[in-house]
C-alpha cells in the first residue's frame with residue numbers, strides 16, 4: 295500500500311505540473327512540436343485511460359504484490375553481471391536490447407517495465423510484452439535448443455537451467471565440486487520443452503506431454519490468469535473439462551512419490567546432503583550415470599510443478615534415474 299500511495303502522490307504532482315506548464319504555455323509564443331512522450335502534450339485525458347480508478351493498473355499492481363517476483367529477494371544478487379540479466383529489471387532490459395549486461399548497483403526486481411513497454415506511446419500498445427522472441431536454451435546437454443512458447447518466451451529468457459560442462463552420457467567420472475552443483479533454480483522451460491535432462495537409458499521412453507507444443511503461449515496460458523503469477527485451475531478447464539485440482543490423473547502425487555524415492559537413494563549414495571534440502575555433497579567423484587541421476591532429481595525438484603509442466607518427460611527422467619542405481 296505504501297508504494298501505491300507514493301505513486302498517487304507522484305502522479306498527482308505530475309498532473310498539477312502538467313496543468314501549470316499548459317497554463318504558462320498559453321501566454322508565450324508557440325514553441326516547436328516536442329517529441330511524443332511526457333514532455334510533448336501530457337494530456338490528462340490521455341493519461342486517464344490507464345491512470346483512473348478502474349482495474350487497468352491498480353488490480354495488476356495489487357495482484358503483483360503477491361507474486362514471487364515482488365516478494366522475493368533474488369534481485370539483490372544483481373550486482374554481479376552474471377546474475378543481473380535474470381535477477382533484475384535493469385539487467386533484463388539490457389539483455390533484450392542486445393546490450394552488454396553489467397552488474398547493477400541499485401537493482402529493482404521484475405516489475406511492470408520488465409515485461410511491458412510502459413510509457414512508450416501512451417496507448418494500449420504500451421502493454422505489449424517487452425519480448426516474445428523464441429529463446430535459445432543454454433541447457434545442460436542440449437546447448438542450442440530453441441524453444442518457442444509464444445508469449446511465454448518472455449518467461450523462458452529467465453526460467454531456464456544453466457550449462458554444465460563435463461557431464462556426458464557414458465562419459466568420464468564427474469567431480470561434484472560445490473554444494474550447489476547442478477542446474478539453476480528455474481528449470482521450467484527445459485522441463486516444458488523436454489530439453490536438458492540427462493536422458494539415461496532405462497525402462498521408460500522419453501516422450502513429451504501435450505503441454506510441450508499443445509498450449510499456445512506456454513507459461514502465460516496457465517500462470518497469467520492473475521498477475522500474482524500463481525496458476526489457477528480455471529485456466530486448465532478449457533482443455534481438461536471437470537478438472538478439480540492440479541493433481542490431474544494423479545500425476546503430481548506420482549511425481550512427488552518418485553522424487554521422494556530418488557531423494558532417499560541419492561542421500562544413501564552420499565550425493566545429496568539431507569532430506570528436504572537440495573544441497574549436494576561437495577567433493578565426491580562419481581560415474582557420469584550417478585551424477586546424471588542427481589542432475590535429473592534437481593531438474594525436476596527445482597521445476598516445482600510436480601509433473602504438470604511435462605508429465606511424460608518428468609516421469610521418464612525420474613524412473614530411469616531410479617533404475618540406474
Ligand code: HEC
Nearest residue numbers: 304305308336337340341343344355406412416417418420
Ligand atoms: C497505456 C497506459 C498508460 C498511460 C496512457 C499512461 N501511463 Fe503512467 N503508468 C502506466 C503504468 C503501467 C505505470 C507503472 C505502474 C507501476 O509501476 O506500478 C505508470 C506509472 C506512472 C507514474 C509513476 C512513476 C513511474 O514512472 O512509474 C507516473 C507519474 C505516471 N505513470 C504518469 C503518467 C502521465 C502523466 C501520463 C499521461 C501523459 C501517463 N502516465 C499515461 C501506464 C500508463
Ligand code: HEC
Nearest residue numbers: 362363366367368369379380381386448449452513517523
Ligand atoms: C527477468 C527474469 C524473469 C522473467 C522475465 C520472469 N521471471 Fe519469474 N522469476 C524470476 C526470478 C529471479 C524469480 C525468483 C524471485 C525471488 O525469489 O526473489 C522468479 C520467480 C517466479 C515465480 C515464483 C516461484 C516460487 O518458487 O515461488 C513464478 C511463479 C514465476 N517467476 C513465473 C514467471 C512467469 C509465468 C513469467 C513470464 C510471464 C516470469 N516468471 C518471467 C525471473 C524472471
Ligand code: HEC
Nearest residue numbers: 367368371376377380381451452453454478479480596598
Ligand atoms: C538464466 C537466468 C538466470 C541467471 C543468469 C541466474 N539466475 Fe538465479 N534464478 C533464476 C530464476 C528464474 C530463479 C527462480 C526460480 C524459481 O523460483 O523457480 C532463480 C533463483 C535463484 C536463487 C533462489 C532464490 C533466492 O534468492 O534464494 C538463487 C540463490 C539464485 N537464483 C542465485 C543466482 C546467482 C548467484 C546468479 C549469478 C551467479 C544467478 N542466480 C543467475 C534465473 C537465473
Ligand code: HEC
Nearest residue numbers: 350351354355358404405406408409410421445514518521
Ligand atoms: C513477469 C512479467 C509481467 C509483469 C512483471 C507484469 N506483467 Fe502485465 N502482463 C504480462 C503478461 C504475460 C500479460 C498477458 C499478455 C498476453 O496475454 O499476451 C500481461 C497483461 C497485462 C495487461 C492486460 C493487457 C491487455 O492487452 O489486456 C495489463 C493492463 C497489464 N499486464 C499491466 C501490468 C502492470 C500494471 C504491471 C505492474 C504492476 C504488470 N502488468 C506487470 C506479464 C507481466
Ligand code: HEC
Nearest residue numbers: 446449453482483486505509512513516525540598599602
Ligand atoms: C499447463 C499449464 C502450465 C504451463 C504451460 C506452465 N505452468 Fe508452471 N506450473 C503450473 C502448475 C499447475 C504448477 C504447480 C502449482 C502447484 O502445484 O501449486 C506450476 C509450477 C510452476 C512454478 C513453481 C511455483 C512454485 O510456487 O514453486 C514455476 C516457477 C512455474 N510453474 C513457472 C512456469 C514457467 C516459467 C513456464 C513456462 C516455461 C510454465 N510455468 C508453464 C502450470 C503450468
Ligand code: HEC
Nearest residue numbers: 503504505508509516525529530533540542543545602605
Ligand atoms: C491448451 C490446452 C491445455 C491446457 C490449458 C492445460 N492442459 Fe494439461 N494437457 C493438455 C494436453 C493436450 C495433454 C495431453 C493429453 C492428455 O493427457 O489429456 C495434457 C496433459 C496433462 C497432464 C498429463 C496427464 C497424464 O496422464 O499424463 C496433466 C497432469 C495436465 N495436463 C494437467 C494440467 C493442468 C493442472 C492444467 C492447468 C494448470 C492444464 N493441464 C492445462 C492440454 C492442456
